[in-house]
Amino acid sequence: MRAEIIAIGSELLTPYRLDTNSLFLTKRLNSIGIEVCRKEVVGDDRRSLDVAVGDAFRDGPGELLILMGGLGPTEDDRTRDAVSQALGRRQYLDDAHAERMRERFRARNMPMPEINLRQAMILEGAEILENTKGTAPGQWIADSGKFVVLLPGPPHELETMFDKEVMPRLEKVAPPHHLITRVLKISGQFESYVDATAAPIYRQYENPETTILAAPGEIQLHLRGTGATEAEARERVNELAEKLKIALSDSVFTENNEMMEEVLARLLLTRGLTLAAAESCTGGLVGERLTRVPGSSKYFLGGVVSYSNQAKMDLLGVPKRVLESEGAVSAETARLMAEGVRRAFHAGIGIAVTGIAGPSNDGTDKPVGLVYAAIADDAGHRVAERKFLGDRERVRVQAAQLALDMVRRRLASLTL
């Protein structure tokens, strides 16, 4: 079965908003083997809506048509009317639902505005999908071999309704075809290297399908395998994932779509080690990422954002002569920052990043994108030098990822 998703709302056609509900729906649909073949965003004017719903129902490539938004009580909420017209089905006032709405208002000692009754209008032959988080009910209609689903737009209403009301119905009508996805993430390698290494392996498989995606600081391999049972799909994906993992070796930092900071949390906790970070060009990004993980206070003691040279001297003990001879962006400064922050926080591991994020350089002949990252622990230290491409934000993201990845590689090498 294939699905088409239509998001309804004029605010989604401005430069400021994107439809993100469809990502949630795609994830859920994929999990039971339904692919999304088309997505649309239309405004809430009646003509656009009629054309979109009519086209999708008549010509659309999907057997499942999901509409979201436009189920509210106001004049702007025209989804029901558009579906009514496209399917040639009349609407009626569902007394039971209208009564439940009145009760809600009575419970709060408020009169219900008559306009709210629009939300109790149901298409002939539709099944009502209960909305436990709001007032607008969803609707499920089987028509001409297709299924049309109306969902409310607010994410928490949509997500709850989809899981409780739509998924069980889909599992009944969708053929037994299961889809398993897995995401391997690779750090410290160029996309071209990852592709040259991985392609000869994944090209041997039509199922799973493999997609390679580049994000700042990491390359992702998305594996999507299908099977008649979940176990069969999973086995196919696991077989390929295992081969890719062997080929890409310790560049693979997760096989389960984790973020780098989640991987570090596990490694640090199982080894009982603590961490502190000294940051220059990343300005706090390394600490911000580490502390995204709930419970990170168990292993992350804190850090120093030493944006000025004075702070590098005062708080991290980098000697003035090193800053003068080597410069703030140098291997030596990075090492001394890592050792200094480790000392200042009494941490097991100290890490540091210093670099030139751009857009202009620091007045020396060092290029924009030059970054040094260092790690220091009981056993000594290690410094990495990189020249990253991209704008200020990309350089900073890659620099932070490099520092975190150095911790990962160091911890992975320590036997438990």
Next chain:
Amino acid sequence: MRAEIIAIGSELLTPYRLDTNSLFLTKRLNSIGIEVCRKEVVGDDRRSLDVAVGDAFRDGPGELLILMGGLGPTEDDRTRDAVSQALGRRQYLDDAHAERMRERFRARNMPMPEINLRQAMILEGAEILENTKGTAPGQWIADSGKFVVLLPGPPHELETMFDKEVMPRLEKVAPPHHLITRVLKISGQFESYVDATAAPIYRQYENPETTILAAPGEIQLHLRGTGATEAEARERVNELAEKLKIALSDSVFTENNEMMEEVLARLLLTRGLTLAAAESCTGGLVGERLTRVPGSSKYFLGGVVSYSNQAKMDLLGVPKRVLESEGAVSAETARLMAEGVRRAFHAGIGIAVTGIAGPSNDGTDKPVGLVYAAIADDAGHRVAERKFLGDRERVRVQAAQLALDMVRRRLASLTL
């Protein structure tokens, strides 16, 4: 004129990617008065593509149809074929363009794979849009009162081509109808307050249209005014913006869609003041935001991420007895952190954030979401207490915004 945008690419139908090119296009189109009335994402299978292009060309509500992606040299790149079929126009090999492609390869001493010639296939009657950043040319076709534009998918190719080749053509064919947008951002107020204050004013205007949007830590008022000339549109928008600004007073931190950290950069630079930040629950986010601005090293000296109590004592000089009697999350600790970081960095202004980001609290009876932010300067100090709603990420974002906003309000009160 109204536009419809179709993004082509199967990767945009997975749970991991969203089409964001359309935001760029919408911004540009809006700037010359063209509204986007429908957006679509379709995969690169031929059937979905044919249906989408055919429907849009025949029935679509827009007079301008923009297709992006699927112009590459491989079998997966079928946009040209789909448009050829929908418009009933044959394709021919453009010799001049083919020769330019060959030259590029010769310059690199590489033979051109024959498959690349597909990129030189042009629709009969189309104008070629030059691609200065890649090899696939764009195309512009006028047909049956509509305009069809083919653009490459990679953002840097698309953006350059759109600005250089498409905008000048649109300005010729689009009726003189100008649209000006302005974004006011408000901090430290609830959406309900902002709406109650702003709605009685903006409801008096049909033009500009006003939309109120809530983002974590700020409320945005988007004003979109149209006019026969740019000056007329601008005047309408400015008149309303001025009234809103007076009503909302110093809660408005920008009238030009700036980020808070950009506003602070201007305020700090003009006053010649420096800043340092002590962070607990935000873990580095305050520093990371301040250093997003190029040149921030001129006023931001750095900070301490004092995630552990030991760091609050050692690096910021918060006395142990305060941490024991008041707790790490307290007004007194926040004040001492701000004063401590100011001292440690010899900064004009010190700020601090401490709070409970969740998901669980710190073992005391203090609730998740409780945040204290403090500011200290020559004149003394100020502490704010808030109880933020939302998950860990939302609490952190709101906490960072609160601390930055305290700097803004303090600086705005200082006469130059």
